[in-house]
Amino acid sequence: MASRLLQPRRWLLAGLLLALLALNSSPAQALDTSTGTGLQDRALFQERVDYTLTNQSDHDFHGQDLRNTSFAGAVGRGADFSDANLHGAIFTQGAFADADFHGADLSDALMDRADFSGTDLRGTLLSGVIASGSSFAGAQIEGADFSDALLDRDDVRRLCRDAEGSHPQTGVSTRESLGC
Numbered sequence: 448m449a450s451r452l453l454q455p456r457r458w459l460l461a462g463l464l465l466a467l468l469a470l471n472s473s474p475a476q477a478l479d480t481s482t483g484t485g486l487q488d489r490a491l492f493q494e495r496v497d498y499t500l501t502n503q504s505d506h507d508f509h510g511q512d513l514r515n516t517s518f519a520g521a522v523g524r525g526a527d528f529s530d531a532n533l534h535g536a537i538f539t540q541g542a543f544a545d546a547d548f549h550g551a552d553l554s555d556a557l558m559d560r561a562d563f564s565g566t567d568l569r570g571t572l573l574s575g576v577i578a579s580g581s582s583f584a585g586a587q588i589e590g591a592d593f594s595d596a597l598l599d600r601d602d603v604r605r606l607c608r609d610a611e612g613s614h615p616q617t618g619v620s621t622r623e624s625l626g627c
Contacts, residue, residue, distance in 0.1 A: 570615050578602070592617050593624040
């Protein structure tokens with residue numbers, strides 16, 4: 448019977464100990480995802496402007512640092528993204544027809560179900576992108592690097608028809624990066 452009476456005291460002591468530890472511990476630190484590894488971490492904790500569901504048609508993003516920025520569902524027809532750093536950016540379900548991505552870094556970008564028809568992708572780094580369900584009809588891809596990109600088989604066939612050149616920085620052949 449004495450052991451049954453000690454049970455509540457143990458819980459009470461454990462609770463008091465936890466409360467004391469909480470009072471004496473340092474405040475919680477925010478997660479640093481500046482070197483993040485996953486798209487979820489980057490999307491949830493980004494410190495960039497969020498362009499989700501906005502109209503950025505004809506906007507000038509030339510040369511800007513837009514790493515991990517979200518353009519999900521955005522309209523960016525004719526926008527200038529040339530030479531921009533868009534590493535890890537999100538373009539899901541966006542409309543970027545006739546946009547200029549010449550020389551941009553789109554590595555590890557999420558570009559699924561988006562319209563990139565007629566875009567200028569010359570010299571663009573597209574390694575590791577996920578672009579399933581996207582359209583690249585009429586896109587200029589000379590010197591683009593699609594290494595480790597996830598593209599629909601039909602898109603790869605169409606892109607291989609026009610694939611030529613090598614990426615200016617990685618030196619990877621466009622045809623080779625597409626697996627033509």
